[in-house]
Amino acid sequence: MTEPVLDIRGLTKSFGALVVSDGIDLSLNPGEIHAVIGPNGAGKTTLIAQICGALAPDAGTIRLKGQDVTALPTRARARMGLARTFQISALAMEDTVLQNALLGALGAAGNPWRLFRPVLSDRALRARAEAALDRVGLLEKAAMRTADLSHGERRQLEVAVALTLEPAAFVMDEPMAGLGAEGGQKMTALLDTLRHEAPILLVEHDMDAVFALADRISVLVYGKVIASGPPDAIRADAAVRDAYLGEEA
Amino acid sequence: MVNAALVAALVGVPLWAHVAGEPFTITLATRAVIFALAAVGLNLALGLGGLVSLGHAVFFGIGGYAMGILAFHAQNYLPMFPETLAIEGTKSMPVIWLVAVIASALAALVIGLLSLRTAGVYFIMITLAFGQMFYYFTISWSAYGGEDGLSIWVRNGFPGLNTLDPIQFYGLCFTLLCGALWLSHRIARSPFGLMLNAARQVPHRVETVGLDGQRAKLVVFVISGAITGLAGALFADLNRFVSPTMFSWHMSGEIMIFVILGGVARLFGPVAGAVLFVAMEHVLGDLSDYWHIYLGALLLGIVLFARGGVVGLLAGRAKSHD
Amino acid sequence: MSAILIVEQVLNGLQFGVMLFLMAAGLTLIFGVMGLINLAHGSLYMVGAFVAATVAGLTGSFLLALAAAMAAAAMAGAVIEMTVIRRLYHTDHLDQVLATFALILIFSEGTRAIFGSFPLYLDAPALLSGPVTLPLGIEYPRYRLALIAAGLLVALGLWLLIAKTRIGIQIRAGKNDREMIAALGVDIRTLYTFVFALGAALAGLAGALVGAIQSVQVGMGEPVLILAFVVIVIGGIGSIKGAFVGALIVGLTDTLGGIFLPEFFKLFMEPASATQIGASLSSMAIYLLMAAVLIWRPTGLYGVRA
Ligand SMILES: Nc1ncnc2c1ncn2[C@@H]1O[C@H](COP(=O)(O)OP(=O)(O)OP(=O)(O)O)[C@@H](O)[C@H]1O
Ligand SMILES: [Mg+2]
Numbered sequence: 001m002t003e004p005v006l007d008i009r010g011l012t013k014s015f016g017a018l019v020v021s022d023g024i025d026l027s028l029n030p031g032e033i034h035a036v037i038g039p040n041g042a043g044k045t046t047l048i049a050q051i052c053g054a055l056a057p058d059a060g061t062i063r064l065k066g067q068d069v070t071a072l073p074t075r076a077r078a079r080m081g082l083a084r085t086f087q088i089s090a091l092a093m094e095d096t097v098l099q100n101a102l103l104g105a106l107g108a109a110g111n112p113w114r115l116f117r118p119v120l121s122d123r124a125l126r127a128r129a130e131a132a133l134d135r136v137g138l139l140e141k142a143a144m145r146t147a148d149l150s151h152g153e154r155r156q157l158e159v160a161v162a163l164t165l166e167p168a169a170f171v172m173d174e175p176m177a178g179l180g181a182e183g184g185q186k187m188t189a190l191l192d193t194l195r196h197e198a199p200i201l202l203v204e205h206d207m208d209a210v211f212a213l214a215d216r217i218s219v220l221v222y223g224k225v226i227a228s229g230p231p232d233a234i235r236a237d238a239a240v241r242d243a244y245l246g247e248e249a
Numbered sequence: 250m251v252n253a254a255l256v257a258a259l260v261g262v263p264l265w266a267h268v269a270g271e272p273f274t275i276t277l278a279t280r281a282v283i284f285a286l287a288a289v290g291l292n293l294a295l296g297l298g299g300l301v302s303l304g305h306a307v308f309f310g311i312g313g314y315a316m317g318i319l320a321f322h323a324q325n326y327l328p329m330f331p332e333t334l335a336i337e338g339t340k341s342m343p344v345i346w347l348v349a350v351i352a353s354a355l356a357a358l359v360i361g362l363l364s365l366r367t368a369g370v371y372f373i374m375i376t377l378a379f380g381q382m383f384y385y386f387t388i389s390w391s392a393y394g395g396e397d398g399l400s401i402w403v404r405n406g407f408p409g410l411n412t413l414d415p416i417q418f419y420g421l422c423f424t425l426l427c428g429a430l431w432l433s434h435r436i437a438r439s440p441f442g443l444m445l446n447a448a449r450q451v452p453h454r455v456e457t458v459g460l461d462g463q464r465a466k467l468v469v470f471v472i473s474g475a476i477t478g479l480a481g482a483l484f485a486d487l488n489r490f491v492s493p494t495m496f497s498w499h500m501s502g503e504i505m506i507f508v509i510l511g512g513v514a515r516l517f518g519p520v521a522g523a524v525l526f527v528a529m530e531h532v533l534g535d536l537s538d539y540w541h542i543y544l545g546a547l548l549l550g551i552v553l554f555a556r557g558g559v560v561g562l563l564a565g566r567a568k569s570h571d
Numbered sequence: 572m573s574a575i576l577i578v579e580q581v582l583n584g585l586q587f588g589v590m591l592f593l594m595a596a597g598l599t600l601i602f603g604v605m606g607l608i609n610l611a612h613g614s615l616y617m618v619g620a621f622v623a624a625t626v627a628g629l630t631g632s633f634l635l636a637l638a639a640a641m642a643a644a645a646m647a648g649a650v651i652e653m654t655v656i657r658r659l660y661h662t663d664h665l666d667q668v669l670a671t672f673a674l675i676l677i678f679s680e681g682t683r684a685i686f687g688s689f690p691l692y693l694d695a696p697a698l699l700s701g702p703v704t705l706p707l708g709i710e711y712p713r714y715r716l717a718l719i720a721a722g723l724l725v726a727l728g729l730w731l732l733i734a735k736t737r738i739g740i741q742i743r744a745g746k747n748d749r750e751m752i753a754a755l756g757v758d759i760r761t762l763y764t765f766v767f768a769l770g771a772a773l774a775g776l777a778g779a780l781v782g783a784i785q786s787v788q789v790g791m792g793e794p795v796l797i798l799a800f801v802v803i804v805i806g807g808i809g810s811i812k813g814a815f816v817g818a819l820i821v822g823l824t825d826t827l828g829g830i831f832l833p834e835f836f837k838l839f840m841e842p843a844s845a846t847q848i849g850a851s852l853s854s855m856a857i858y859l860l861m862a863a864v865l866i867w868r869p870t871g872l873y874g875v876r877a
Contacts, residue, residue, distance in 0.1 A: 012395070043255075052457065054453060054456075073456070073457040074453070074457060075456050075459055075460065075461055076459075078456070078457055078458055078459035079459040083456050083457075086454075086457075087530060090451045090453055090454040090457070091451065091454065092446060092447040092450040092451055092454070093451070094446075094450060095446060096446070099446075099447075100447075103443060103444065103447050103454070103455070103458055103460075104458045106440050106444060106458070106460065106461040107458030107460045108458070108459070110459065111440070112440045112441055112444045112460055113440075113441060113442045114439055115435070115436055115439050116435045116436070116439055116443060117439060117440070118435075118438040118439065119438060119439055119440045119442070119443045120438070125440075138538075143322060155527075161454075161458065164458075165458060165459070171300070180303075187476050202417060203427075209359060251630065280819050295665070301664055301665045301668060303668060317719030338827055343603040353598065363865050363866070364865075366866070366869040367869050368868070370602060370608045370808060371663055371666060371804060371808065371869075371870070373608060373664060374608075374800040374801075374803065374804050375804055375861070375865065378797060378804065378858055378861055379858060381794075381797045381858070382854075382858035382859075384857050385685055385854035385855065386851055386854055386855055388854070389851045389854045390851055391851045392847075393845065399856040403843045408753055412838055480711060482718060498793070498797065502672050502675075505668070505669065505672075506669075507670075509669055510781040512853045513665075538683075539681075539684045539685075540680075541677075541679070541680040541681060542676065542677050542680040542681060542684070544673075544676055545677035545680070546673070546677065547676070548669060548670075548672070548673035548676070549655065549670055549677075551669075551676070552666050552669045552670045552673065553655070553670065
């Protein structure tokens, strides 16, 4: 039995009276895609924010590769191999697509304090950034201003930046949103291969993608995990149908 | 295009003035070039780092007082810290510059460490307040002239040059400006510049890839302060005079105006802005005692209607960081 | 050093503090509700002082002068809000700084063009001139005491306005949520103009009141503006309570520091250098205080924490 890459125990967080994480237990094992689904406002993004260190939980622990990272800042968790993609794109809009990917590569290389040598002349950095862009299908648009990308392309760039990090685990917040049918299929195919490089904690509303990809699914409602298990079990779960899947039908 | 014209003017006009025997024009050009240098410093923090510092007069003033104090001790043959260290003053520009750069960098480090604990409006107010602190401190510091400031009798020297000759001093200042421009150009394109650029736009992204955006801002603030400090030392040498007004918040505001008039985050923006400011000051100042009204109106117009500044207007909506 | 001197200085500090509060309250209100940093707030203070001096010179009535100062500053505030400031709500802080700095240039030079560079003088009303004898036999200027009372009264009025009135509810709602207040059916433009004019009137009042103990001149608002910023940084942006506490702290520190620091250094230094160092340090005291607050609480004493 291999130990989980990410292990979350009793995670609790409230905003005033609103409990957004209610004793959440969750793990991410090597090689798997673990999907977290749930209705709008269920607390999925706030869960990710706590996992990645953007938000401090009120209680509970977060372990990354066996080490307790609950008190570590975002930066340190990233260096330990945690890669996050944002639901609302967090990209430098004034910069080019390549520059955004280079930022990730720079983070992975960990030597950003060079003040004089042009970043574009660093071949290793460029190669890493371009390879990531290529994998999400954005290489031809490398020179474009990020602000000029379509919504779907920005989602792809988000994933590309995470790819440059070559992380130990991915934490992705709705990477399919706004991709359209064809883009969604490509992204699904990409994530499918990605799980062998690093496991993915996947928050996603696109149920086709979730059921096609996930090895395990956890259902979050009002900050609580109400069900967790393989896709078939979740599909059959009455509580889930009630609380969540019922809404969609 | 605009940049080339600007450089041509900065080289051509003083040379013409030299040949035509118009030293006053050279002095005006020197003033513009020094202001430009101060603004190039601020533009690094403001344009690249997004740090709206309303206290850059601190560094300008520290540079000025570095020159003033060192030259004051040298001209009066009074050693500094007579009981302990007994350091002689100096009249040598390179030494003065070095002291100015180090002192203003240190001040920027301390101010930056404190004010970068906050962001947004707090940052603006705090940098402004620290500027005021230095202003009142120099006023109360009677050993170096207090409110009246310090006069230096003869311009400081540079090995191999006659700095009393306006065109030679201009050449020195212009060279330093070119150096600072080259430096900002390199920084903007470096890995550090990339990180800073992103930290300005999406700070949480930078953290998420494992980089320290706050520290990047601190570093650029220090570099920025050091460059503005160097400009302060030159300005003091141009006037052979330093006073607390170098620390005044109007000075901070003006340095920022140079950047904005020209165009934020454009390499040559601060240069264009400083040249325009000095030209307006000279031409409008002759026409009216109240020329700041026109400056205010122009500034208001640029903020409300022409975000790219003058360079932006002339160069069209071309990409910045030219 | 006598107890009398100490009481006197504490009163001076309070007087300075409540005047700073009048400035800081407007600034912090404008920032809290509209998210705007207004450097031109000092110009409105100056407008108040100049109008008061002029009206007092013409009519001889101090009360009329005060009313005119507040009205003029409120008008000036409403006009710049409607012409310039309104365009800045949705821009970044840099634009706000620049545009309001431009307004300072225009106001200052415009005033200089109208009134010249010589200071004007405004006399305190006869009723309030001369000293008053306090308990312990302390003599203190009646007018300064009146300033403290006036400042506290305004603070109380402002608190009542914000806590108890309909418009106060709207202001508090506007602070939290612009959409929400629009949904309440309040005309947000009018509300913003009102808040800005209210802040301006407070600044104008402060300028007029202080104008009677200082000379009235161009640029008089700027040192006060920057101190008001220090007050806000210490108190926490957007918090009226913070502005009040911060203003008293800054007022007292500044006044008492100037007196006590030189005395303090005299305890273990020769008088000449003690005076020198004490004076230098006291000129920096409030900024050092600000730095300390920043280290301790980056968002101020009553600021919302991120
Ligand atoms: N900083 C905050 N302060 C107060 N409430 C917050 C804060 N951030 C989020 N919330 C609330 O917490 C709840 C959970 O938000 P969250 O963004 O995690 O939902 P989500 O599951 O990601 O929803 P979606 O599917 O729409 O992305 C929501 O009701 C939201 O309004
Ligand atoms: Mg979400």
